[in-house]
Amino acid sequence: MRTRVFAFLLSAAVVLISASGARGQALMTGRMGVGIRGAYLLPGEDDKLDSSFGFEGLLVYSLAENFSAELAAGHIRPEIFADELEGDARITYLNLTLQLRGEPAPDVGVYLGLGPSLLLNKWSGDNGIRGRDDLGFHLGAGVDYFLTENFVFNLDIKHLWADYKFRRREGAGGKISADGWLMGAGLKFFF
Secondary structure (H helix, E strand, O other), X not given: OHHHHHHHHHHHHHHHHHOOOOOOHHHOOOOEEEEXXXXXXXXXXXXXXXXXXXXXXXXXXXXXXXXXXXXEEEEEOOXXXXXXXXXXXXXXXXXXXXXXXXXXXXXXXXXXXXXXXXXXXEEOOOOOEEEEOEXXXXXXXXXXXXXXXXXXXXXXXXEEEOEEEEEEOOOOEEEEEOOEEEEEEEEEEEO
């Protein structure tokens, strides 16, 4: 399954980059955009957290020709496999990404990004366990393909370092690593 998702994202990037006609990267400075992106969490080495699909809402502002900021708010529901926890986690996350952008072609923009990640953790079970929020960090890269001056197709991948923290009603707590890859594809609209 992981190989299929990666192959799909890579194929979509190749097809869109090889298409012709759109212009927009050079006109992006000082513009604000909104977007939506499908997201896939691929956990790292900790096998207690299952992979999960979700969606992200995006708010983007281009500060300069080579620098922009993106706030992504997303929600995923990975299943947890641990002796002390059985059930579904509900993770709402906020990623603030500062992006250093390059322009290999007038209609294609690539970027490297980094920033903080806030995980708002909830637990779906009714066994006295409550999720606790966590502050993490992410590094990422992406490609924007300008379909027109305003519409952009986006591929994005981030490596996330954070934990799914929890606390029991009787006070004992713990954490499960949420480190892993967050991959996404979606559309942005710039005003």
